[in-house]
Amino acid sequence: xxxxxxxRVIPTLHRASTxxxxxxxIIYGILVVNAxxxxxxxxxxxxxxxxxPCAMAAYLGFLLTAIGGGLYLWKRDxxxxxxxxxxxxxxxxxxxxxxxxxxxxxxxTWGTWWxxxxxxxxxxxxxxxxxxxxxxRSFTEGTERTARFAAVYGIAGLAVIPLxxxxxDLAGGRSIHPQNLEGGSLGVGMVMPFAMGAVTAIVAxxxxxxxxxxxxxxxxxxxxxxxxxxMRGGDGSPWDI
Amino acid sequence: xxxxIAAYLIGVGGVLVYAVYILRERRxxxxxxxxxxxxxxx
Numbered sequence: 001x002x003x004x005x006x007x008r009v010i011p012t013l014h015r016a017s018t019x020x021x022x023x024x025x026i027i028y029g030i031l032v033v034n035a036x037x038x039x040x041x042x043x044x045x046x047x048x049x050x051x052x053p054c055a056m057a058a059y060l061g062f063l064l065t066a067i068g069g070g071l072y073l074w075k076r077d078x079x080x081x082x083x084x085x086x087x088x089x090x091x092x093x094x095x096x097x098x099x100x101x102x103x104x105x106x107x108x109t110w111g112t113w114w115x116x117x118x119x120x121x122x123x124x125x126x127x128x129x130x131x132x133x134x135x136x137r138s139f140t141e142g143t144e145r146t147a148r149f150a151a152v153y154g155i156a157g158l159a160v161i162p163l164x165x166x167x168x169d170l171a172g173g174r175s176i177h178p179q180n181l182e183g184g185s186l187g188v189g190m191v192m193p194f195a196m197g198a199v200t201a202i203v204a205x206x207x208x209x210x211x212x213x214x215x216x217x218x219x220x221x222x223x224x225x226x227x228x229x230x231m232r233g234g235d236g237s238p239w240d241i
Numbered sequence: 242x243x244x245x246i247a248a249y250l251i252g253v254g255g256v257l258v259y260a261v262y263i264l265r266e267r268r269x270x271x272x273x274x275x276x277x278x279x280x281x282x283x
Contacts (some may be wrong), residue, residue, distance in 0.1 A: 027251075037275075041246055043242055044242075044244055044245055044270055046245055047244070047245060047248045048248075050248060050249060050252045050253075051248070054252065083273065093255070097251070097252050097255055100248075100251050100255075101248045101251065101252055104244050104247055104248045104251075105244070105248065107244060108244040108245075204256050207259060208256070208259055208263065211260065211263035211264070212263060213265065215263060215266050215267055215270065216264075216265055218267060218271065218274065220268035221254075221271060221274060222270060222273055222274055222277070225274065225277050225278075226277075229277070
């Protein structure tokens, strides 16, 4: 039987993204090393080039989880459910990186690893919301009901993203977290390493997502084959009745 | 400088570890599928 379209397209895209990620990582590394030092924070400010791009990738992961969930509810196609679950996993991974790199930066600049600041707290909440999504799925894997519930949960969880983004404004000047980046807020020579950081994070996100979707597809294929084998009368072992 | 190196090691290292896990898992699943096909042709 000739392989179906996703059987060929996803692995090919995954291989292409490996090359793209390698090229981006080299350019990104060169730009970060040569980026100018911040006059106030010094060298530790360069954590910005990994911390914020990871946050962008996490947002993208959760947005795609909601889109995949919405498409699943509309089309009832398992592939959208697998896409949503894969995007959530990669999103949670990048959100974990945000929660690790942020405190390291905080320790170096504020002198503390953690503060129950609104932005930090809502980032932790965002992480826990989608970690719960993954845990709930793992407890009740495979049913159509799980997929439907996960789709609704994934869409509802998206409400935390604007709260997270605007947390600094909502805190009304009481936040110790720096303001969101806006046009012109980066110093001279800092735009290129930051932009390349964002591009590299998105390419890394795509690479991991494609790989994760392929795993989900292969697992479904394997489960289908095993179910077919059982339907045909077991695996031929002497214990089969 | 130590904090900066730690942040980048965790970030880049994390992506690498996750990418390697994905590669190994895909390989294992492909092997399991092809072994199933060999033992049950058709």
